[in-house]
Amino acid sequence: MADGRQAAAQRPWVFAAFALPSLGWLLAFFLVPLGIIWLYSVGENVSLTRVETTWTLLNYARILEPEILDLALRSIRIAGLATLVCLVIGFPMALVIATASPAAKPWLLLAIMLPFWTNLLIRTYALLNILGTRGRLNEALGWVHGHLHGAFELVGLGQLGLLEERFTPFTFLGTETGVVIGIVYVSLPFAILPLYSVLERMDKSLLEASLDLGAGQLTTFRRVLLPLALPGVVSATIITFIPALGQFLTPDLLGRGQVDMIANVIERQFKGANDWPYGAAISMVLLYATFLLLALRAFGDARRSAARNAR
Amino acid sequence: MNLLHRRVRPDAFDYSRRWSLRTVFAFGCVFLYAPIVVLVVFSFNDSRRGGNVIWKGFTTKYYAKAFGNEELMLAFANSLTIALVSTVFAVLLGTLTAVLLWRFRFPFKPLVEGLVALPIVIPEICLGVALAIFFTQLGWMDTGGLPWPLNLSNITIAHITFCFPFAALVIRTRLQSFNLETEEAARDLGAGEWRVFMDVLLPHMRPGLVTAALLSFTLSLDDFVITFFTSGPNTVTFPVKIYSMVRFSVTPEINAASTVLIAITLVLTWLALRYQKTLNT
Numbered sequence: 001m002a003d004g005r006q007a008a009a010q011r012p013w014v015f016a017a018f019a020l021p022s023l024g025w026l027l028a029f030f031l032v033p034l035g036i037i038w039l040y041s042v043g044e045n046v047s048l049t050r051v052e053t054t055w056t057l058l059n060y061a062r063i064l065e066p067e068i069l070d071l072a073l074r075s076i077r078i079a080g081l082a083t084l085v086c087l088v089i090g091f092p093m094a095l096v097i098a099t100a101s102p103a104a105k106p107w108l109l110l111a112i113m114l115p116f117w118t119n120l121l122i123r124t125y126a127l128l129n130i131l132g133t134r135g136r137l138n139e140a141l142g143w144v145h146g147h148l149h150g151a152f153e154l155v156g157l158g159q160l161g162l163l164e165e166r167f168t169p170f171t172f173l174g175t176e177t178g179v180v181i182g183i184v185y186v187s188l189p190f191a192i193l194p195l196y197s198v199l200e201r202m203d204k205s206l207l208e209a210s211l212d213l214g215a216g217q218l219t220t221f222r223r224v225l226l227p228l229a230l231p232g233v234v235s236a237t238i239i240t241f242i243p244a245l246g247q248f249l250t251p252d253l254l255g256r257g258q259v260d261m262i263a264n265v266i267e268r269q270f271k272g273a274n275d276w277p278y279g280a281a282i283s284m285v286l287l288y289a290t291f292l293l294l295a296l297r298a299f300g301d302a303r304r305s306a307a308r309n310a311r
Numbered sequence: 312m313n314l315l316h317r318r319v320r321p322d323a324f325d326y327s328r329r330w331s332l333r334t335v336f337a338f339g340c341v342f343l344y345a346p347i348v349v350l351v352v353f354s355f356n357d358s359r360r361g362g363n364v365i366w367k368g369f370t371t372k373y374y375a376k377a378f379g380n381e382e383l384m385l386a387f388a389n390s391l392t393i394a395l396v397s398t399v400f401a402v403l404l405g406t407l408t409a410v411l412l413w414r415f416r417f418p419f420k421p422l423v424e425g426l427v428a429l430p431i432v433i434p435e436i437c438l439g440v441a442l443a444i445f446f447t448q449l450g451w452m453d454t455g456g457l458p459w460p461l462n463l464s465n466i467t468i469a470h471i472t473f474c475f476p477f478a479a480l481v482i483r484t485r486l487q488s489f490n491l492e493t494e495e496a497a498r499d500l501g502a503g504e505w506r507v508f509m510d511v512l513l514p515h516m517r518p519g520l521v522t523a524a525l526l527s528f529t530l531s532l533d534d535f536v537i538t539f540f541t542s543g544p545n546t547v548t549f550p551v552k553i554y555s556m557v558r559f560s561v562t563p564e565i566n567a568a569s570t571v572l573i574a575i576t577l578v579l580t581w582l583a584l585r586y587q588k589t590l591n592t
Binding site: 004005006007008011014015017018019021022023025026029030031032033034036037040089090092093095096097098099100101104108110111112113114115117118119120121122123125126127128129130136185188189242243245246248249253263266267270276279280283286287290294 | 325326327328332333335336338339340342343344345346347349350353403404407408410411412413414415416417420423426427429430432433434435436437438440441442443444445448468469471472475479491504529532533535536540550553554557561565569572573576577579580584
């Protein structure tokens with residue numbers, strides 16, 4: 001490993017030539033802005049355009065109001081559900097790619113990566129067209145419903161009333177279901193890639209050993225494959241959940257203003273309500289939540305590697 | 312035991328040949344692609360409203376309409392300009408960051424590594440809000456009065472900030488495979504710091520630089536949330552313009568404009584794949 005082979009003090013000028021522009025940029029356009037919203041979050045509006053840092057905690061206290069707390073809980077619920085669906089669909093998909101033949105693998109990966117490279121707004125807009133009451137998805141479901149209904153009539157099950165006579169279209173837009181579908185749609189590739197990379201590197205002889213020693217496919221999956229894939233599952237969860245929690249576009253376009261999440265409240269403080277300190281405080285809470293999740297993962301990683309070393 | 316009747320156990324890791332898993336994979340792909348395919352197909356639909364439900368015949372008039380829409384074209388030019396400039400800066404800063412972290416040992420290094428990765432992991436809206444307040448404080452927000460392309464400077468800075476950590480990540484991965492002996496050989500033959508960097512390290516990094524550039528370009532072209540917070544009424548990018556059009560009404564023109572952007576993404580991906588292929592052969 002060549003990583004960090006030279007002490008900075010050995011070649012201070014060369015070190016400075018690399019460090020100053022990159023870290024300087026990060027300081028000026030990342031750390032300073034973050035510092036400013038932190039100051040804003042403990043500030044107050046003194047006039048329409050001026051905010052003064054008064055070290056008040058009032059902005060944070062206002063987040064605990066039932067209305068905003070409900071919204072925060074809903075965001076966690078939606079993001080959690082979307083993450084779970086991504087893992088459930090993404091795991092078998094990643095497994096297929098990881099075990100595909102060397103010739104097919106790049107193409108399967110490309111199939112997952114292409115939507116990932118496509119503009120997020122355009123993908124959400126495309127989904128918006130599908131999910132409407134008279135959209136493609138309802139049309140397809142109606143078609144399936146009609147044929148099922150006909151089939152049931154044919155075999156004499158029609159009287160059981162398993163299906164209604166007419167198909168009632170689902171309402172996806174403006175409901176939590178629609179927003180969950182939207183978030184799953186945009187974040188599925190994010191979930192698949194970390195799962196794929198851990199399954200790809202997996203030692204296949206362990207699975208063979210398990211099967212040879214008499215464990216069934218299901219037991220092997222549960223007791224061998226899943227524990228080995230755990231680091232990938234954790235990465236996939238975090239990489240899906242954090243952006244999902246801060247999603248703005250999906251609830252905005254698919255939620256139709258009825259399924260607002262945290263980011264929509266933040267946006268309103270800046271674009272409509274003009275209450276910047278409050279918006280800054282909510283952003284800071286979202287940031288703290290992110291740091292907490294990342295710290296938990298780092299802690300988990302450290303514990304796992306400690307356990308491995310102790311063995 | 313009768314050899315002929317011995318059950319052949321499926322290979323342990325042959326999941327890709329199981330029909331149940333293949334079905335899930337196919338289903339997932341249909342889910343990912345169907346909305347995009349419908350969007351592209353209905354951009355050619357000859358229907359005035361929404362136009363995503365009933366097929367009324369083939370037309371390309373909405374492409375003509377999209378290309379004739381001056382505001383949309385300006386937004387498009389803005390997006391491309393911002394993407395080009397931020398790609399150049401992101402690759403430059405990304406290279407410096409990657410070499411810095413790869414080559415040197417210095418105090419608080421883990422902290423700096425975490426800091427470089429931070430713009431990648433924090434929610435977009437937080438960075439958008441932070442930069443919006445920052446530019447407002449500097450009086451750099453209302454840039455409508457500045458001549459083009461200077462009025463895009465604040466958006467470009469925002470884009471560089473979230474692009475270069477990705478570029479650094481890609482380039483650093485490439486550096487891992489560098490053979491240190493070639494550098495030593497160059498030094499033994501009398502090359503100085505600058506010559507070693509330009510003639511030995513840079514050629515090795517080139518594939519990483521190309522990938523980083525393509526990634527930065529796409530990320531910049533794609534971004535909506537951060538741009539939405541840092542753009543003014545006169546500095547609109549393509550996604551921000553599309554967003555306001557979607558809010559107003561759903562028209563086939565949006566489908567046509569979106570299809571153009573999807574086509575650009577496809578061409579970029581194709582170029583990236585071709586470039587990788589020439590490297591491997």
